[in-house]
Amino acid sequence: MERDRFIKFITHETLKWRVNCDIIIKYERECPMKSTKNRFSNGSMVTIKETGETVTILKWQYVKNMKRYSYIVKEHPGTFYFEEELEVN
Known part of the structure; x- marks a missing residue:
């Protein structure tokens, strides 16, 4: 009670x-x-589709107003990428 x-x-x-x-x-x-539905987690090795460069996910966050996940990679900490721009190695 x-x-x-x-x-x-x-x-x-x-x-x-x-x-x-x-x-x-x-x-x-x-x-x-909390359960999450993002494709990549911190430390995951992924490839940037546009350049073919293999990078490591530094951190991720959910962008509520866009309803999708953004990722910052270790190799380019000043740039963020959306899930659609990355692929699993």
Whole structure:
């Protein structure tokens, strides 16, 4: 019963911005992992389709307003690539 009230509290729309993993850890002692649908993960070796260059994924993020993933590669940290521009080695 108390847990249900807590869950309703942290998911309430007006308080959603205040909720983060720390609150959940304090209550449940673990932080659930979010599942992702991106094709490449950090450290993956991929090829840039346009140049044929093999590169390593440094980091990735989901671009919400474009509804797709962008990647920054170790060899070109000032440039980002979308999933469509990369392919698996």
